[in-house]
Amino acid sequence: MTLPLLALVLLLLCRNGDVTVSAEDPYRFFDWRVSYGVVSPLGVPQLAILINGMFPGPDLYSVTNDNLIINVHNDLPESFLLSWNGVQQRKNSFQDGVYGTTCPIPPGKNFTYVLQVKDQIGSFYYYPSLAFHKAAGGFGGIRILSRPLIPVPFDEPADDFTVLTGDWYKTNHTKLKGILDGGHKLYFPDGVLINGRGPGGGASFTVQQGKTYRFRISNVGLQNTLNFRIQGHNMKLVEVEGTHTVQVTYTSIDVHVGQSYSVLVTADQPPRDYYVAASTRFNPKVLTGTAVLHYTNSAGSAVGPVPPAPDSDFDWSLSQARSVRTNLTASGPRPNPQGSYHYGQINVTRSIRLASSAAVVNGKQRYGVNGISFVPADTPLKLADYFNISGVFRVDSIPDQPTGGPLRLDSSVMGADYRTFVEVVIDNREKIIQSWHLDGYAFWVVGMGGGRWTPASRAQYNLVDAISRSTTQVYPNSWTAIYIALDNVGMWNMRTENWARQYLGQQFYLRVYTPVKSVRDEYPIPRNALLCGRATGRSAQ
Numbered sequence: 001m002t003l004p005l006l007a008l009v010l011l012l013l014c015r016n017g018d019v020t021v022s023a024e025d026p027y028r029f030f031d032w033r034v035s036y037g038v039v040s041p042l043g044v045p046q047l048a049i050l051i052n053g054m055f056p057g058p059d060l061y062s063v064t065n066d067n068l069i070i071n072v073h074n075d076l077p078e079s080f081l082l083s084w085n086g087v088q089q090r091k092n093s094f095q096d097g098v099y100g101t102t103c104p105i106p107p108g109k110n111f112t113y114v115l116q117v118k119d120q121i122g123s124f125y126y127y128p129s130l131a132f133h134k135a136a137g138g139f140g141g142i143r144i145l146s147r148p149l150i151p152v153p154f155d156e157p158a159d160d161f162t163v164l165t166g167d168w169y170k171t172n173h174t175k176l177k178g179i180l181d182g183g184h185k186l187y188f189p190d191g192v193l194i195n196g197r198g199p200g201g202g203a204s205f206t207v208q209q210g211k212t213y214r215f216r217i218s219n220v221g222l223q224n225t226l227n228f229r230i231q232g233h234n235m236k237l238v239e240v241e242g243t244h245t246v247q248v249t250y251t252s253i254d255v256h257v258g259q260s261y262s263v264l265v266t267a268d269q270p271p272r273d274y275y276v277a278a279s280t281r282f283n284p285k286v287l288t289g290t291a292v293l294h295y296t297n298s299a300g301s302a303v304g305p306v307p308p309a310p311d312s313d314f315d316w317s318l319s320q321a322r323s324v325r326t327n328l329t330a331s332g333p334r335p336n337p338q339g340s341y342h343y344g345q346i347n348v349t350r351s352i353r354l355a356s357s358a359a360v361v362n363g364k365q366r367y368g369v370n371g372i373s374f375v376p377a378d379t380p381l382k383l384a385d386y387f388n389i390s391g392v393f394r395v396d397s398i399p400d401q402p403t404g405g406p407l408r409l410d411s412s413v414m415g416a417d418y419r420t421f422v423e424v425v426i427d428n429r430e431k432i433i434q435s436w437h438l439d440g441y442a443f444w445v446v447g448m449g450g451g452r453w454t455p456a457s458r459a460q461y462n463l464v465d466a467i468s469r470s471t472t473q474v475y476p477n478s479w480t481a482i483y484i485a486l487d488n489v490g491m492w493n494m495r496t497e498n499w500a501r502q503y504l505g506q507q508f509y510l511r512v513y514t515p516v517k518s519v520r521d522e523y524p525i526p527r528n529a530l531l532c533g534r535a536t537g538r539s540a541q
C-alpha cells in the first residue's frame with residue numbers, strides 16, 4: 001500500500017469514531033470496479049453488472065470486528081451504490097449504501113466505504129441498491145468468520161462454498177425498470193440461477209468423499225422463495241444470518257428472498273455427481289436452477305430426475321420455519337453463549353404493526369405499508385437529518401398501526417427512541433408470501449401464525465430460543481412477530497425483499513434517535529461522504 005493511501009485510511013478510521021477499537025482491529029482492503037458486461041445464463045445475451053469483471057461479484061471475506069475498506073469505482077454510465085444485506089454497521093448508517101442514507105456514486109467516480117463488522121459472524125451478501133440494478137447482478141457473498149479461539153459449534157469444514165441463487169429474467173434490468181416506471185406489474189421470471197449460471201450451465205461444487213463442507217446459501221433473487229436441496233444428501237443447518245442454530249438435518253430448505261442459511265453437507269454417498277437444485281415455490285409454475293455436486297473420485301455425471309421440492313404447501317414451510325432456532329449454548333461473535341441475552345424477559349415498550357398493500361395510485365401500480373408508498377426524497381434522509389435540512393422528510397410520516405385508508409406517497413420515516421425494545425407484528429393480508437428485512441439490526445422472530453394477529457397470539461411466542469436474524473418471511477394471510485432491541489442509532493431501511501414491491505414503495509426508514517450526540521452512540525459523517533441533493537456544498541469535515 002502506498003503511504004498516502006495508508007494515511008487516508010488511518011484518517012478515515014480515526015474520523016470513524018471509536019479509535020481504540022478501530023486501531024486495534026485489523027483492516028482489510030478491497031478495490032472494486034463496477035462495470036457492465038454481457039452474460040447469457042439463460043442462453044440469451046443480456047447486460048449484467050460485474051464487479052472486477054466477475055458475475056456474481058467476489059466474496060467479501062472478513063473476521064469479526066475487522067474494518068473493511070471497500071473502494072468502489074463506478075464504471076457504469078449511471079449512478080450506483082452497493083448495500084450490505086445483514087451487515088449491521090453499528091453506529092454507522094452513513095455507510096449503509098441505500099439511497100436514504102448515502103448519496104449515489106456518480107458515473108466515473110468512486111467512493112470508499114469504511115465498515116466495521118463489529119460483533120458479528122455469519123453469512124450475508126452485498127447487492128446494488130439503486131434503480132433496478134439488482135436484476136442485473138452486482139451481488140456477491142459476505143462471510144464473517146469467528147475470531148481465532150472463539151469456539152464454533154461444529155468442526156472446521158473441508159471447504160466453504162458461497163451459493164448465491166435467485167430467480168432471473170432474460171431481459172436486461174433497464175427494460176424491467178421501464179415496466180415498473182410505466183406503472184405495470186412485473187411478469188413471472190424466466191429461470192433460476194445458481195452462482196450466475198442457469199440450469200446445466202456448469203456451476204459445480206467439488207467435494208472429496210467422506211469430508212464435510214459448508215454451503216452458505218443466499219437467495220439474491222427478486223421475488224421467489226427457493227427450495228434448495230442436494231440430490232441424495234442431507235443438509236445440517238448450522239447458521240442463519242449471524243446466529244448459530246440448533247443443528248437440525250433437512251433434505252431441503254426453503255430460502256425466502258433476501259435470506260441466508262449455512263448448512264453442512266457430508267459427501268457420504270457413492271462417488272459420482274449429484275444435482276444441486278433450487279426451485280421456485282408457492283406458484284403453479286415451477287422454475288428450477290441446477291448445479292452439480294462433484295466428487296473428486298466421481299464415477300459419472302448426475303443422473304436424473306432432479307429431485308423435486310416438497311409439495312407446494314405452506315404448512316411444510318411454516319413447520320420448517322419453526323424448527324429454525326438459536327442454539328443457546330453455542331458461542332456467537334463473543335465467547336459467551338448466545339443465549340445469555342434473555343430477550344424474552346425484557347419488557348416491550350412499544351408495539352408496532354405493519355400491514356402491506358398494493359394499489360393503483362395516479363394510474364400506476366404502487367405498493368405500500370401502513371397506507372404509505374415510499375418515494376425517495378431529493379436528498380438522502382440521513383444527510384438531511386445530519387445537516388438539519390428541513391422539508392426533506394417528517395418523522396412519523398408513517399403511522400405505526402395500519403390505517404386501512406388508501407395508499408398515499410411520502411418519504412416515510414418512523415421515529416423510534418434509542419434503547420427501547422419494540423415488538424413489530426407484520427400482517428400479511430395478501431395471497432403472496434412476503435419477506436421483510438431491517439438494515440442495521442438482527443431481530444428475534446418470536447412468532448408466526450395463520451389468520452389475523454390478536455393480543456392473544458402473544459401466548460404462542462417463543463420467548464426462549466427464537467432465531468435472531470435480519471430477514472423474515474410472512475406467509476400469506478398470516479402474521480410474523482419480531483422483537484427488536486433498538487440499540488443502533490441511525491436511519492435504517494425497513495423493506496420488503498420482493499424487489500419490484502420495494503422499488504414501487506413497500507419500504508420505509510426507521511430513525512433510531514437519541515437527543516444526546518456522542519460518538520459512543522453514533523459515528524460522525526465520514527469525511528469522504530459524497531454530498532448530493534440539498535446537501536450539496538455542505539461540509540462533511
Ligand SMILES: *[C@@H]1O[C@H](CO)[C@@H](O)[C@H](O)[C@H]1NC(C)=O
Binds near residue numbers: 008110111113528
Ligand atoms: C477514490 O479513490 C481514491 C484512490 O483511488 C481515493 O484516494 C479517494 O479517497 C476515493 N474517493 C472516495 C470518495 O472515497
Ligand SMILES: *[C@@H]1O[C@H](CO)[C@@H](O)[C@H](O)[C@H]1NC(C)=O
Binds near residue numbers: 154248
Ligand atoms: C449447541 O452448541 C453446543 C456448543 O457448541 C453443541 O455442543 C451442541 O451440540 C449444539 N446443540 C445442538 C442441538 O445443535
Ligand SMILES: *[C@@H]1O[C@H](CO)[C@@H](O)[C@H](O)[C@H]1NC(C)=O
Binds near residue numbers: 047
Ligand atoms: C436493454 O434492452 C432493451 C430492449 O431489449 C434495449 O433497448 C436497451 O438498450 C438495453 N439496455 C442497455 C443498457 O443495453
Ligand SMILES: *[C@@H]1O[C@H](CO)[C@@H](O)[C@H](O)[C@H]1NC(C)=O
Binds near residue numbers: 345346
Ligand atoms: C417489566 O415490567 C414488570 C411489570 O410492570 C416489572 O415488574 C418488571 O420489573 C419489568 N422488568 C424489567 C426487566 O424491566
Ligand SMILES: *[C@@H]1O[C@H](CO)[C@@H](O)[C@H](O)[C@H]1NC(C)=O
Binds near residue numbers: 386387388
Ligand atoms: C443540527 O441541529 C442540532 C440541534 O439544533 C445541532 O446540535 C447540530 O449541530 C446541527 N447540525 C449541523 C450539521 O448543523
